[in-house]
Amino acid sequence: MAFFHFVWYLDLCLKVKKNSALNFGFGANNLFIKKDLTIWDVCCETNSNRTYISNLINDEFGMNFNSFVNNYRVQFAIILLKSENTYQKPLNEIADLSGFNSLASFNGAFKKTTNSSPGHFRITIEGHIP
DSSP: OHHHHHHHHHHHHHHHHHSHHHIIIIIITOGGGOTTOOHHHHHHHHTOOHHHHHHHHHHHHSSOHHHHHHHHHHHHHHHHHHOTTTTTSOHHHHHHHTTOSOHHHHHHHHHHHHSSOHHHHHHHHGGGOO
8 A cells, every 4th residue: 555655646746747837836845734725825836827727736636726735745744654753743743744734634634545544554554664
């Protein structure tokens, strides 16, 4: 299951990199960590318009803006959960560092993306952390 997440994240990164407007906002500036992020913030940051950003996310990733942001945040949370420096942090702190407003929204998005709760995910990877 971890390999699937890596492949999905790699695919996501490549698509974002290919689309320089999204790369600037999401990859280079970690805009997804902003808790109250809106599509208008991305438009301002990328000097683009709402229709372009919305269509780009819908066409390239097959999801709406909120799902896109939450997927990005979940993939970032997975990195934090696997990181030697952050894997022992409480889940609410991982959620906060990933840009989620609450532990409940983090749990919901994480489960939707990975079919696993963050706590269960952490347990399954504990033996693989350096």
